[in-house]
Amino acid sequence: MKKMKLLLALSACAVLAFPATACTPPVNENEFEEGKYNITVACQSEEGEEAVMEKLASSYEAKNPDVNVIVKNFGSSDLDGYMQNYAWNEDKLANIVWVPDDKFAPWAAKGHFLDLRPMYEASKETSYELYYESMLHAASYTGEYKPYSVDKSEKHALYYAPRDYNKIGICYNTELFENFGIYDLLPEDFSHENWNMDTFITFLQGVSGKIKEAGAAYSASYDAINFFLQWEPVYTSVFKEMGSSGILDANYDLNLKSPENRKILSKLYDELFSDKTMIGTEDGFKQGYTAMTVCVRPVAYTFYSVMKGKVDFLPFPTEAVGAGCSGYAITTKTANKTQEANGVEKTNKELCWDFIKYIISEEGQEVAGEFGTSVPILKSLKDNGSWTKAMDPNLNHSAWLAGEELRLTTYNVFEPDARPSLRSCVDAIINKQQSVDEGTYAKMTGWLDTYTTNFNRVNDLL
Template sequence: MKLVTTTGLALLMAVGAAGSAFAQTEITFSLWGSPQEGEVWQEIASAFEAEHPDIAVNVEVADWDGYWEKLRVQVAGGTPPDVFAMDAPLYPDWQSRGVLLNLQPYLDADPEMLDGIYPTTLEAYKTDEGMFGLPRDFQTIVLFYNKDMFDAAGVEYPTSEWTWQDFRDAAAELTIDKDGDGTTDQWGAWAEVYDMEPLWGPVVWSHGGEIVDPEAGETLIDSPEAMEGFEFIRSVWLDDKSMPTSEQLSQYGWDGLLSGVAAMGFSGHWSVPEYSQAGLNLGVVPMPEGPAGRKTMVNSAGFVVSASTPNPDAAWEFVKYATSEAGQTELAKIGLAIPIRESVTSSDAYLGQEADIDHQVFVDALEYANVKPSFKGYEEWSGAVGDALSLAWSEGVPLEDALAEAVDYGNDALAANR
């Protein structure tokens, strides 16, 4: 009898535990990033679960290419993650497909939720129908410089007063044949120029040019002002030879600063952890000023919720937590991006990061930042423009011809996505 009673009690406990487990709502959050970034997001999910014991969050992380490939398959197959990361320029494409949940009803019910979030970071997610996404973090582009290389060359560090001419002069001084074999082995600067974000977008804006008008279906980078900006980059690269060609850089790696062959570079906060781990003695300053003022670009990664999620309320609660001060404080630990809440960027969680640079420079850059263009067909347009612009950095192709081709291909992409 005792055996039966004990067994029966054990069965009841097992059934009760199983019932409790099955009663728990499970949602999936999918994002791109490194395994280390995934670990931090798992910590954020665990902190959320502690406050919401009835909701379990499964975190899935993949590299950039693998993430988008898998996401397209999942959405097409009707099995998307409940919550997934979104790059702001790609947001209009996904929103226009009807696969994202409109978050506006949740925001209308809790309007104070957005208080304290940098308004600029919200702009990309607004539509006439409401907001179908929220920013998760943001990036601004600043000028990084290697203090050791400046010291060795006897060149003064960059300042917040620098113009683009100051940058050009310093880059020329810092371009050196260190071993005297007749071949340059240190360049004054490097930049990724396929995408607009790190360099050519801010340069065009700071020379008074514009980039694109999606509503009018026009690519605008062939205006006289934009042309002046592109000519500046071309002159630093091809005339001064102060930046390595892609072939030269490939001998050392993909990032000139990280490889130790460039004294300056343009990037966002996403580079800070890797630069810090490499032991580079770096400083950061605002982008140099152009004829039309100082400009940089701000972009964000965001959260969206699947329109077909069976658990929209649970998904919303996770998004709400991840964008809260508590969630954003945990996010600051990753060090890859800038939290969207001013209360966190002004706290030690962000400003006191291990990397010994002035993290405030990235936040202050919002004062002179333009939002990265975001529109339907962005991916196709940026690929067409980037491919054509690559000709501009070739000795044999006139800049005017490369820009004309970029405009033609860009306009074709805009027309195809109207």
């Protein structure tokens, strides 16, 4: 009965937050080749993931002519949709699956992905010290990895190999900045004294003012920013910067209704979201109607491509900046199958790890970096890797490393199965906060009551 109540509570959060959506099946970009080892990789098609994987696959195949990497995409779905459809189908499930740090945990906890620690520890070429430790922690569903040689328990396993290091930043439309005179509003330098949430709010108010000065036709069509506050790395960074001790209380109940958090929400609404010219959308940014958007480096690559290079980057305006990653997991169900090529038999696990090992090596990181979709997971490439010249060497690439690192650990205290719906509750609250009509103090009181009740009901049933 307790499990059934938990499922109903999870469903309540999910239904309130998202409408139901259909999905199209995955697409194969290349085919099985006789006489070779065949590895299948599934990834999302958006944000350059499929394209960069094709690039990595081609580069790896050139060095390993007996290997054929078959790249699939998730269709119109995400990791959850893909795994729901194929996790139990050994014949259709890919050997390697691309995973983001906020979605892998339920699948890892159910045993669908291998623990990669023994493979990392088998070679100095993949020594843990080479990579950002925080991102290795992100690849454990408890938020804390430990070397296999120290602790073999599953809760401290590495369930995917992080490929990138993604801090949030701001991508802006250079043409709109020029046309509306927004460059005049930027500080001379982006030290924290000059670029923080207080000065950023003033800056955004100035951007909205510039749009309004251009006339009613412009203010009806153009917006200042897709702030994306409902996204975990954004609200975690913003709330911390504005004085919040967190969105959970000591009992892990949601406390967005606390005086300090209500004060933050009210300030953001009163000074930003109540302005109809302030908040735009990601699509609006792509179409040239929103001046800025908050994003991570992989998405910035997409904007650069779609907007024909009319973008540049600004650092996120907080002292501590939310950081996350994505990477590649090996599926347990397919790992022990064997293949033979040129008279040599190998397991899928061996073949997959060799490819992943290439991806997280300096050569593989430079291939992905040159493509432009990611900041490398290798610390040695932080300042002078190919990523710093990708797309256009004159872009402000350093914006993606600005600020102190802020780990995203809020949901690690909850059971992996509960996390998607708990995130959805918070997403829905803050999404409404950004609405001119729904974000008023009175209306937000009602929404906070509804979603907080659902969030805490899930917590009580854990």
